[in-house]
Amino acid sequence: MFLKQIALRLLMIPLTLLIVTAALYGIIMLAPAEERASLYLPPRLPLLSAEEMQNVMDRLIAEHGLNDPYPVQYARWLGDLLRGDWGWSPTFNEDVLVLLKRRLPVTAELTFYSVLTLIPVALAMGVMAGWRARRPFDRGFRLAAFVATSVPPFILGLFLLSIFYVGLNWFPPGRTGIYSLTLSNSDFRTITGFLTFDGLLNGRPDVVIDALRRLVLPVFTLSLLYWATIARVTRVAMIEEKNKAYMEAARARGLRERQLEWRHAFRNAALPAFSAIVLSAAGLVTGVYVIEVVFNFKGLSELITKGFFVAPDAPLVLGFAIFSVLLVLPIMLVFDLLRTVLDPRLRDEGVDL
Known part of the structure; x- marks a missing residue:
């Protein structure tokens, strides 16, 4: 019985992580695709016209699949996490x-x-x-x-x-x-x-x-x-x-x-x-x-x-x-x-x- 309880408790850890990560990524998804695409802009972007900026944003949205359905985006992001790719921090300029x-x-x-x-x-x-x-x-x-x-x-x-x-x-x-x-x-x-x-x-x-x-x-x-x-x-x-x-x-x-x-x-x-x-x-x-x-x-x-x-x-x-x-x-x-x-x-x- 004790070993069974340990096994169940261990199984709860990945389940808890799945629920937490799904909720966290769902909060990020509340922002529009263009807002999320702005996070991928380089720190020193040259002065662009409104049309050029829109083209850049459209390209970033397409490259990162920011208009894909939530399950697709979440699965892609979770896969990156499991591979050790947690994203890039523009604030500290580091992984x-x-x-x-x-x-x-x-x-x-x-x-x-x-x-x-x-x-x-x-x-x-x-x-x-x-x-x-x-x-x-x-x-x-x-x-x-x-x-x-x-x-x-x-x-x-x-x-x-x-x-x-x-x-x-x-x-x-x-x-x-x-x-x-x-x-x-x-x-x-x-x-x-x-x-x-x-x-x-x-x-x-x-x-x-x-x-x-x-x-x-x-x-x-x-x-x-x-x-x-x-x-x-x-x-x-x-x-x-x-x-x-x-x-x-x-x-x-x-x-x-x-x-x-x-x-x-x-x-x-x-x-x-x-x-x-x-x-x-x-x-x-x-x-x-x-x-x-x-x-x-x-x-x-x-x-x-x-x-x-x-x-x-x-x-x-x-x-x-x-x-x-x-x-x-x-x-x-x-x-x-x-x-x-x-x-x-x-x-x-x-x-x-």
């Missing part, structure tokens, strides 16, 4: 897929460290607050969670920058700072794309320390909202488990409170906690783009900012949207499978993921 791949490590590193710190801290504090409900620790936790969910992340980021960078100069913004030139002009090898990992692999602890300093504020800002969500769900689940009859029976057998808290109550409270983690992970992957802008991390967010707001760049915007979906779906799949592993009821009773 879209190559551009996305090069910017991905910046966003991935920030997301990685946010998840790495977010989940254990949220679970631990949710467990401790729920087990000590209505005590000083729980009151302090609820106040912190209320503040975390009340302040928008971009406001929090600007506030932290004003204190810890402008005021104290502890945690500067940006990803490389003074190392941007030295890394490009030296024999520093980019292996993983993560500055913290590549610094270790190249024997450059100074790069690792500087990269970690620059990650502190964005990781904290990105994680805080989702920390509060996961920890609150864990707290409520722990309170429910603490008051159940089997806990009283365990106490009667002489088990210590710490054993009850972590070995019994937490294991049963893990399922709702992991359900919150699945939703938070998806939100974190998409929310990282705002944090990148605030802290000047030149990752995927800069592409969508310039491709959507600065100049119309449909291939880049479309590629960015698909790339984001490709990032979210595997993460949700992993956490869904972990949730099933943690709760035998989902395997034995055949409950859908």
Whole structure:
């Protein structure tokens, strides 16, 4: 039954991608053919008369099949995607897929460290607050969670920058700072794309320390909202488990409170906690783009900012949207499978993921 659920979940990924890409391309199709043909015009077009411009547009429409029925155009575009041809970005004058791949490590590193710190801290504090409900620790936790969910992340980021960078100069913004030139002009090898990992692999602890300093504020800002969500769900689940009859029976057998808290109550409270983690992970992957802008991390967010707001760049915007979906779906799949592993009821009773 468990293997069947995994197979069904894996089959849902291409189906989801098919639905999402069809919807995205349908939005592009709402624009008239001449508007879409203008995206293929060269950047420095000589001055043409109205008749010459119309001839150019008609030729572009014919060459790219922009008057073909929607299923034909969508199938052609999807085939190009599968072959690795995601289009050309006139804004950055580069292939879209190559551009996305090069910017991905910046966003991935920030997301990685946010998840790495977010989940254990949220679970631990949710467990401790729920087990000590209505005590000083729980009151302090609820106040912190209320503040975390009340302040928008971009406001929090600007506030932290004003204190810890402008005021104290502890945690500067940006990803490389003074190392941007030295890394490009030296024999520093980019292996993983993560500055913290590549610094270790190249024997450059100074790069690792500087990269970690620059990650502190964005990781904290990105994680805080989702920390509060996961920890609150864990707290409520722990309170429910603490008051159940089997806990009283365990106490009667002489088990210590710490054993009850972590070995019994937490294991049963893990399922709702992991359900919150699945939703938070998806939100974190998409929310990282705002944090990148605030802290000047030149990752995927800069592409969508310039491709959507600065100049119309449909291939880049479309590629960015698909790339984001490709990032979210595997993460949700992993956490869904972990949730099933943690709760035998989902395997034995055949409950859908």
